[in-house]
Amino acid sequence: MSHRLTPLAQSLPATVPFVGPEAQERQRGAPFAARLGANESVFGPSPLAIAAMEAAARDAWMYGDPEGFDLRADLAQHHGVAMANIVLGEGIDGLLGSLVRLLVAPGDAVVTSAGAYPTFNYHVTGYGGTLHTVPYSGDAEDPDALLAKARQTGAKVIYLANPDNPMGSHHTGATITDMLDRLPTGCLLCLDEAYADLAPPSAIPPISPDDPRVIRMRTFSKAHGLAGLRVGYAIGHPDLIAAFDRVRNHFGVGRIAQAGARAALTDRDWLSQVVNLVDESRKAIRDIAEANGLRPLPSATNFVTVDCGQDGAFARKVLAALIDDGIFVRMPGVAPLDRCIRIGCGTDADMARLRGALPQALARALS
Amino acid sequence: MSHRLTPLAQSLPATVPFVGPEAQERQRGAPFAARLGANESVFGPSPLAIAAMEAAARDAWMYGDPEGFDLRADLAQHHGVAMANIVLGEGIDGLLGSLVRLLVAPGDAVVTSAGAYPTFNYHVTGYGGTLHTVPYSGDAEDPDALLAKARQTGAKVIYLANPDNPMGSHHTGATITDMLDRLPTGCLLCLDEAYADLAPPSAIPPISPDDPRVIRMRTFSKAHGLAGLRVGYAIGHPDLIAAFDRVRNHFGVGRIAQAGARAALTDRDWLSQVVNLVDESRKAIRDIAEANGLRPLPSATNFVTVDCGQDGAFARKVLAALIDDGIFVRMPGVAPLDRCIRIGCGTDADMARLRGALPQALARALS
Structure with a gap:
């Protein structure tokens, strides 16, 4: 660094802490089929x-x-x-x-x-x-x-x-x-x-x-x-x-x-609709998780955090397999929270993709 | 202040340095007829x-x-x-x-x-x-x-x-x-x-x-x-x-x-058009200024700074009169630059308003 950064700026990590889904899409060479990792509202704005x-x-x-x-x-x-x-x-x-x-x-x-x-x-x-x-x-x-x-x-x-x-x-x-x-x-x-x-x-x-x-x-x-x-x-x-x-x-x-x-x-009506859609989707994620033997945590948000039942290394494998399969999700970064993956609420189509992908992702993680 | 601001934050001016035209409009109880004060492009986006x-x-x-x-x-x-x-x-x-x-x-x-x-x-x-x-x-x-x-x-x-x-x-x-x-x-x-x-x-x-x-x-x-x-x-x-x-x-x-x-x-075509429109408007502002005995400064921007020929107090009066008349303009804040007002390029309608308003604004400032 040829520039005279302040001592504080010089001390800060040079790594970029925020990798967006677009960067992951560029890396994998294909767009995600389901965008469920950034706690966005797939139901869109009013x-x-x-x-x-x-x-x-x-x-x-x-x-x-x-x-x-x-x-x-x-x-x-x-x-x-x-x-x-x-x-x-x-x-x-x-x-x-x-x-x-x-x-x-x-x-x-x-x-x-x-x-x-x-x-x-x-x-x-x-x-x-x-x-x-x-x-x-x-x-x-x-x-x-x-x-x-x-x-x-x-x-x-x-x-x-x-x-x-x-x-x-x-x-x-x-x-x-x-x-x-x-x-x-x-x-x-x-x-x-x-x-x-x-x-x-x-x-x-x-x-x-x-x-x-x-x-x-x-x-x-x-x-x-x-x-x-x-x-x-x-x-x-x-x-x-x-x-x-x-x-x-x-x-x-x-x-x-x-x-x-x-x-x-x-637009309070729209907000009510979104709240209902999120609630439906939370239920869907819970069902999908439980059908695969995983434990969904209670959620007061537009995502459901799912305990994968093992350690962080295992959850990271599940996450990687889902991402490989075109489903953008994220996970907590710190143990013991990192035994979980975090799945955002989505449309019925998103949930269908998740339902289809999760069994194989688990199988790959277990293999 | 009941909060423990840092010494630096505590030392900073509490005044708001940026008054927008909307605040001025609220104060005067009427929208501006011409918005020529913030060096925006009235010609709009592509x-x-x-x-x-x-x-x-x-x-x-x-x-x-x-x-x-x-x-x-x-x-x-x-x-x-x-x-x-x-x-x-x-x-x-x-x-x-x-x-x-x-x-x-x-x-x-x-x-x-x-x-x-x-x-x-x-x-x-x-x-x-x-x-x-x-x-x-x-x-x-x-x-x-x-x-x-x-x-x-x-x-x-x-x-x-x-x-x-x-x-x-x-x-x-x-x-x-x-x-x-x-x-x-x-x-x-x-x-x-x-x-x-x-x-x-x-x-x-x-x-x-x-x-x-x-x-x-x-x-x-x-x-x-x-x-x-x-x-x-x-x-x-x-x-x-x-x-x-x-x-x-x-x-x-x-x-x-x-x-x-x-x-x-x-959209390079749009940019070229804007550049031309800005140039036309710079000429119009120059003409209007000169017709009123003021000295327009050369401009390489989308505004023309106009020397009102006296001190800051006088320019501030001209500015106030234009604003009173519904024309949003600004001026340099520091002497000796503050002998000038700064007029943004505008549409033909904006220029017509300026042409109509400037003589009276000068008359009021001189009175």
């Missing part, structure tokens, strides 16, 4: 959102409103909070980056679960924070362990996804509010609720939007089927929300993105 | 790009390829460089943020011109860099002064926009390559070529894509009329380009964005 995006295409010469005023107003009304409680970002990924940048100086402690969302870890490492992990408890993140580790390390932030990715498990809202009440002073709970729309209502805690102890992350990428638009938002205390303006890419959420998200938010 | 974005809308449930492989392949072919020379970002704004993050540690020196692109300064400040400025020389950035200041301060980066925003001036490619040859060792030239498609060919220097001394920034936001999509790219040495993978928002350039940009790149 027709209203599609129409809004199409209409906005010819307006794409204009920057999007840097304040995202209309979308934030809609979201504020939807959630019954003030606009000052909401900041938009380029997906939750973008918001997590800004949040870490605001709170985590080099050496500051941050706590998460071993095997939880790697992009959060990427940002913590990227800003020089020190990441402390605690193991999952069974197949769920462990609030007590997270709190204890935060207390022990003086952590600035605890990351918790509820429902959880990659395991699909969830805690009740009561568990989350109890966790807030036991949060060490000065520690913020980053509550990633990407899958909130797909979870039982009991998983969503009632939290005052002005509660300074927590920031909640939401997205249009999951139930709303708009992963390719890059629109997420955070709900939190107005002081913390305002601080994002100090560091965020102000024009980062574009014009088509804002238009598509606004239309999606209005 | 019909091919519109069609591609419309077609991609229903695919928006899929994340965009995090490698942006197809678009980077197209860009590499277009520029005659390797894919390893190109990184995509959420507009040049996003790329400038990543570049500064990679190179500028707290206290590191960075050099730019007083009055040049404020978003670059925003990032330098945001990452704790120390910004050193040199004045423009006349209405152009001053390579000699930039180099001298970089030498004096041991700067990590020099920022230079060619053509320049907000003045519209440009240097020849020969001046830029000469500047490179005199660059202090270890200093990188960040060459912002957002307006390259609208400049005379002589303004674009021949630079080896593998030259480690410079990184060039390009965008689909200007001549390609896709500001609302957020697609920019940088061309540079493969080592530096690869380093972006350590910090960038890997999924930040979405699916519709990549599709629209790819189609736009193919």
